[in-house]
Every structure is written in structure tokens, then in C-alpha cells.
Amino acid sequence: MYHKKDQVGELYQILSLSKEVDEVVLSILIYILKKERIQDCLEFLSQEQYQFLVEMKRSKVENLSLLDKEQTLNGEKNIKRIKDVLKKIRDHEFNKQNYSTDDYEEIKKDLIIKISWDNKIIEFLQFLVHLTALDDIYIQCGSNSLHLLVLMKVDLKESCFENIRIRNTSILGANLVRCDLSGSVLDNVIISGVNLNQAKLFNCKWKNLGINEGIQLNGHSGRVNLVCYSPDGKSLASCSDDHSIILWDAKTGKIKTIIRGKGMVKSVFFSPQNTTLAFSYGIFVYVWSLKTGKQLSRLNGELSV
Numbered sequence: 001m002y003h004k005k006d007q008v009g010e011l012y013q014i015l016s017l018s019k020e021v022d023e024v025v026l027s028i029l030i031y032i033l034k035k036e037r038i039q040d041c042l043e044f045l046s047q048e049q050y051q052f053l054v055e056m057k058r059s060k061v062e063n064l065s066l067l068d069k070e071q072t073l074n075g076e077k078n079i080k081r082i083k084d085v086l087k088k089i090r091d092h093e094f095n096k097q098n099y100s101t102d103d104y105e106e107i108k109k110d111l112i113i114k115i116s117w118d119n120k121i122i123e124f125l126q127f128l129v130h131l132t133a134l135d136d137i138y139i140q141c142g143s144n145s146l147h148l149l150v151l152m153k154v155d156l157k158e159s160c161f162e163n164i165r166i167r168n169t170s171i172l173g174a175n176l177v178r179c180d181l182s183g184s185v186l187d188n189v190i191i192s193g194v195n196l197n198q199a200k201l202f203n204c205k206w207k208n209l210g211i212n213e214g215i216q217l218n219g220h221s222g223r224v225n226l227v228c229y230s231p232d233g234k235s236l237a238s239c240s241d242d243h244s245i246i247l248w249d250a251k252t253g254k255i256k257t258i259i260r261g262k263g264m265v266k267s268v269f270f271s272p273q274n275t276t277l278a279f280s281y282g283i284f285v286y287v288w289s290l291k292t293g294k295q296l297s298r299l300n301g302e303l304s305v
Helices: 004-020 023-036 041-047 049-058 062-066 069-073 075-090 102-115 119-131 136-151
Strands: 165-170 185-190 205-207 224-229 235-240 244-249 255-260 267-270 276-281 284-289 295-300
Touching: 004 075, 004 102, 004 119, 023 041, 023 075, 023 119, 041 075, 041 136, 075 136, 102 136, 119 136, 136 165, 224 267, 235 267, 235 276, 244 276
Parallel strands: 165 185, 185 205
Antiparallel strands: 224 235, 235 244, 244 255, 267 276, 276 284, 284 295
């Protein structure tokens, strides 16, 4: 009988193979695949090993400067290692099933205990996410990889996820602040609580998205005009016609602070550093310190003629 413990061990064993791959080589491989518009990664590595080695030496990608002579000479070994792990993960259940379902809850918990501290495996999971933008074969394992990265709370802020294709998974609560998701395709993905503050979302194709009913926030007595997440995803700010701005705990839904204005508040935004809050009513813009809870400045927006 094939027990869940065996599944965890087998998947961990496959992912552990990636620890033998130089992470810089993974970045260069993605760069070359995009540059050459390669759609079959395994075939490229099998048929064009020489081309890949030449590109590794000639490419002027930013990470190439990190490769020393020894790493460059190990190019063939790196190619073999990448091929081995991609072949094994291609045929594994991780590339066929949706690991965000309850059926895989125990497997994920045990797996995360094993890999959450391992930067090499985390780098490889990120590589699989990027690979979804190029190779159809690895879309499901790339989607499952993103799900695991979110569960492990890996710092994904400001990542370039351009053109990734994610399906049949959950990225519940993902912090994708300032990420580039332009051209991304999401299909049958749960996106509840995802923080997309300042993210690039040009030409996205998202469909069949799942949004679980969350906490209902009650605090305003007038129409709410705007709601935004803080850059760290821990707070929400809302402004209303009732002359107030409310800061909420994004996880519990409890009110943290209420700022009283003198008119209907139409807009509110956090600073990128998550240190100040800016909001406006009438002709004035107010800047508020989140640390001290005091007003820092008042800007007059009226144009003089």
C-alpha cells in the first residue's frame, strides 16, 4: 500500500536532487529559454547542451558575473542534474494533481517541515513557477510550487512573474506586493486575501477565480470610498463619507485605529515603506505617521491662478 508518508519521502527525494544544481544556472536557463522562446525545456537540454554551455559563457545576464571558472566547467553536470529532476517531477503526482486540496493537507505539512529551511529547494520551486511561462508540461507542478511558497511565507514581494501560467491551486493570502504579473494566466485559482498592492497587472488573463467569503468589516457609518492593503499585508485602510479613516487588522478584522477627519474622505494610501498614511478630503492631503499616530503634514492641493 502506498502511504502518504511514502509520497512525502518520494517527493522530498526528487526535490532534494535540485540541491546539486547551482542556483545561478537556473536563472541563466530561464533567461535562455525566454530568449530563444523554447517551449520544451527537457528537449532543449537534451538536444542543445552545447548551445546552453556556450550561452552560459557568453550571456550578459546579471547573474552570470557570479559564475566562477569552476562553476562554468561544471556546466555539463548541472545540465544532467536539471534533466534528472525535471524528468522525475514530470511523471510525479506533484505535476498531475492539485496539492491545494484537503486530500494533500498532511502531505504538505510534512513536506514543508522538511523543505522550509532549505534555500536550494525553495529556489528550485521558484524556478518551476517561472517555467510555467514557457513549458506547458510543468504548469501543474509550477502551480503547486507557488502554492507551497505561499504556505511557507517565502518573501515573493517585487518578484517578476511575467507570463506565468497558474491553474488548479490556491494562493490564499499571498503577498505579491509590487510583483510583475503582466501577461499572467490564472485559471481555477483561489485568490482570497492576495495582496496585489502596486503590482503590475497588464494584459492578464484570469478566469474561474475563487474568492472565499472572508471577514465582514463593520465600522463605517457612511459609504466606503476606497480600501487598500498595507505593503506588508498585515493591515487594511478604508476611508468613507462618514469623515473617517479606519485601520484594520487584515487577519482578524479588528479595528486598530480610527482617524477622524473634517469631511468626506475620498482616498487613502500607504507609503511603500509602510511608515505613513496619506489621505485626502476637500482640497487638502494629509500625511499621518503610523508609528506615532499623529499628523505629519497637511498639503494644500488648491491651484492658485
